[in-house]
Amino acid sequence: MRMICTCHIVPKDVLERLAGDKKLSAELRRGAADSARVTDGMRTLRTQNGELTRLAQASGAHLVELAAAPKVTVYDCKHSQTLPGMPVPGAKTSTDATAKRCFAETTGVAKFYQAVFGRNSIDNAGMTMMSSIHFGKGYNNAMWNGTQMVYGDGDGKLFVDFTKGDDVIGHELTHGVTQHSLQLAYSGDAGGLNESMSDCFGSMFRQWSAKQDAKAADWLIGADIMGPTAKAKGFKALRNMAKPDDKAALAPQPTKYSQVTPGMDPHYSSGPPNLAFCTACLTLGGKSWERIGQVWYAALTTSGAQPHMTMPQFAARTRQLATQKYPAQAAVAAAVDAGWKKVGL
Ligand SMILES: [Zn+2]
Numbered sequence: 001m002r003m004i005c006t007c008h009i010v011p012k013d014v015l016e017r018l019a020g021d022k023k024l025s026a027e028l029r030r031g032a033a034d035s036a037r038v039t040d041g042m043r044t045l046r047t048q049n050g051e052l053t054r055l056a057q058a059s060g061a062h063l064v065e066l067a068a069a070p071k072v073t074v075y076d077c078k079h080s081q082t083l084p085g086m087p088v089p090g091a092k093t094s095t096d097a098t099a100k101r102c103f104a105e106t107t108g109v110a111k112f113y114q115a116v117f118g119r120n121s122i123d124n125a126g127m128t129m130m131s132s133i134h135f136g137k138g139y140n141n142a143m144w145n146g147t148q149m150v151y152g153d154g155d156g157k158l159f160v161d162f163t164k165g166d167d168v169i170g171h172e173l174t175h176g177v178t179q180h181s182l183q184l185a186y187s188g189d190a191g192g193l194n195e196s197m198s199d200c201f202g203s204m205f206r207q208w209s210a211k212q213d214a215k216a217a218d219w220l221i222g223a224d225i226m227g228p229t230a231k232a233k234g235f236k237a238l239r240n241m242a243k244p245d246d247k248a249a250l251a252p253q254p255t256k257y258s259q260v261t262p263g264m265d266p267h268y269s270s271g272p273p274n275l276a277f278c279t280a281c282l283t284l285g286g287k288s289w290e291r292i293g294q295v296w297y298a299a300l301t302t303s304g305a306q307p308h309m310t311m312p313q314f315a316a317r318t319r320q321l322a323t324q325k326y327p328a329q330a331a332v333a334a335a336v337d338a339g340w341k342k343v344g345l
Pocket residue numbers: 006007008009171172175195198
C-alpha cells in the first residue's frame with residue numbers, strides 16, 4: 001500500500017462525524033454515511049493507478065509527449081456511480097452549468113500550470129485532463145482516482161456542487177502532479193506533504209485566478225463548497241492554511257510539526273506544511289506563485305521520486321532551492337526559513 005493516494009477533498013472522518021450528528025436530519029446523515037462508504041471504496045483503484053505510475057517511472061518508461069497542450073474532457077455520470085459516464089459534447093458551452101464550469105476551471109488549472117510553471121498537464125506530457133461530473137446521488141466529495149477527476153453534486157445542505165470550488169479542482173489535479181513527480185506516499189510525513197502540496201497549489205490557483213497577492217488571499221480550502229447547513233453550524237471552510245487549528249474549519253489541524261503523530265490522517269498532518277507555505281508567502285509579500293510557489297514547485301518536481309520524504313527533508317530542500325533559485329534575493333530564503341520556523345522546523 002505504498003502509493004495510496006486518498007485524494008478526496010473531504011476527509012472520511014468528517015463525513016462520518018456528520019453521519020453521526022444527531023442534530024442533522026436522517027436524510028442528511030444517511031447521505032454523509034453513503035459518501036463516506038464510497039470514499040472508502042475508491043481506495044483500491046487509486047492505489048493501483050498510483051502503483052502503475054510508479055512502475056512505469058521506475059522502469060524508465062519513456063515519457064512521450066502526447067499533446068502540446070492537454071485536451072480537457074468532461075463526462076456526465078447522470079447520478080450513477082459508473083465511470084467515466086457519458087461524454088458531454090461541447091462542454092465549453094454546455095447548458096449544464098456544472099459541465100461548463102468544470103470545463104472552464106479544469107482548463108484554468110492547465111493554463112495555470114503552463115503559464116506559471118511551464119508544465120504541460122498533470123504528467124508534463126500533455127495527458128488528457130478528464131473529469132466526470134454528477135457522480136452518484138448527492139455525493140459529498142470530489143476526488144482524483146489516479147487517472148481522472150470525479151465530482152459529486154453535494155447534498156445541497158452540507159456541501160454544494162464540488163465543481164464550485166476552484167481550490168478544490170486545483171487541489172485534486174495537483175494530486176495527479178504529485179503522482180507524476182515526487183510520488184509521495186499517503187501515510188506518515190509524506191502523506192501530510194502530499195495533502196499539503198494539493199492545498200498549496202489549489203490555493204495558488206485560486207489566488208492566481210483572482211489575481212490576488214498573498215495578503216488579499218483567504219487561504220481557505222473549500223470555502224465555496226460549504227452548504228447552508230454547514231454554514232449555519234459556523235463552518236466557513238474545510239481547512240484554513242493561515243490558521244490550521246481554526247475552529248471554524250470542518251477539519252481543524254495541528255500547527256506544529258511536533259504535533260504530527262504516526263498514523264495521523266494526511267488531511268490533518270498537512271497543517272504544519274500548509275502553515276509554513278502560507279507564512280513564507282505572507283512574509284515575502286507579493287504573489288504567492290511568483291517566488292515561494294516556484295520554490296515549492298521545484299521541490300515537487302526536481303527531487304526525483306521520494307515516496308517517504310519527511311517534512312524536515314522537504315523543509316531542507318525548499319531552503320536549499322530558495323537560495324539556489326534566488327541567489328540575489330536573500331528575502332526569499334529568509335521567508336522560507338521563517339515559514340518552517342513557525343511550525344518548529
Ligand atoms: Zn487531497
